[in-house]
Amino acid sequence: MSLIVFCATNRPGARTRTVAKRVHNFLGELSKGAGGPIVDYLDLANLRPDIFSTDCYSQKPAWFLETFQAPILEAKGLLVCTPEYNGGFPGVMKYFIDMLKFPESLVDLPVAFIGCADGQFGALRAVEQLELIFHYRKAHVYGERLFISKISSVFSADGSVGEYEERLQKLAAGFLSFVNVLKGERAYHGP
Numbered sequence: 001m002s003l004i005v006f007c008a009t010n011r012p013g014a015r016t017r018t019v020a021k022r023v024h025n026f027l028g029e030l031s032k033g034a035g036g037p038i039v040d041y042l043d044l045a046n047l048r049p050d051i052f053s054t055d056c057y058s059q060k061p062a063w064f065l066e067t068f069q070a071p072i073l074e075a076k077g078l079l080v081c082t083p084e085y086n087g088g089f090p091g092v093m094k095y096f097i098d099m100l101k102f103p104e105s106l107v108d109l110p111v112a113f114i115g116c117a118d119g120q121f122g123a124l125r126a127v128e129q130l131e132l133i134f135h136y137r138k139a140h141v142y143g144e145r146l147f148i149s150k151i152s153s154v155f156s157a158d159g160s161v162g163e164y165e166e167r168l169q170k171l172a173a174g175f176l177s178f179v180n181v182l183k184g185e186r187a188y189h190g191p
């Protein structure tokens with residue numbers, strides 16, 4: 001079992017990806033130091049075009065089952081980094097959720113969210129929409145969220161996330177504790 005940091009967009013050059021990779025590093029170091037789980041990274045940029053065939057509603061490609069479905073089912077926690085596109089989370093993320101095995105994929109899964117946007121609300125809308133869906137799918141939603149606003153101006157030359165660096169670390173540490181507190185095995189007990 002592992003923790004997963006997840007990039008919820010497939011847009012080439014997405015700033016959300018830079019944030020996701022940064023928090024992946026923090027969480028990896030923290031977890032290692034605490035003898036915690038391995039921290040993996042999943043990115044919607046790695047979805048292959050055949051997942052968009054309508055056949056996939058009934059049958060998923062083997063690569064999808066192996067690369068995305070199995071890690072999500074086995075995950076101990078999921079930290080989702082999402083941008084805001086047109087006042088919501090990316091359409092590709094909803095399609096991805098719809099491709100996951102129903103109903104068990106998100107049940108009992110501890111999940112946290114980081115929003116990234118150029119706008120002043122830092123993808124608040126995108127995060128809250130995702131929270132609704134994850135609640136509906138019976139995940140355990142972590143109460144702390146981080147909203148990175150005006151994202152095009154926050155990165156420093158050294159690749160850090162400027163003023164958000166400390167808050168990213170705090171969120172990563174808090175989420176790790178949340179996962180440890182919940183700790184229980186994930187088990188689907190029916191609808």
Ligand SMILES: Cc1cc2nc3c(=O)[nH]c(=O)nc-3n(C[C@H](O)[C@H](O)[C@H](O)COP(=O)(O)O)c2cc1C
Nearest residue numbers: 011014015016083084085086087116117118119151
């Ligand atoms: C299709 C699209 C729609 C967008 N809509 C919004 C929006 O509704 N609100 C906002 O603050 N920024 C919006 N943006 C700008 C993003 O906030 C900006 O690209 C930021 O870097 C986060 O997205 P990224 O991870 O794709 O880079 C949009 C960007 C794209 C590509």
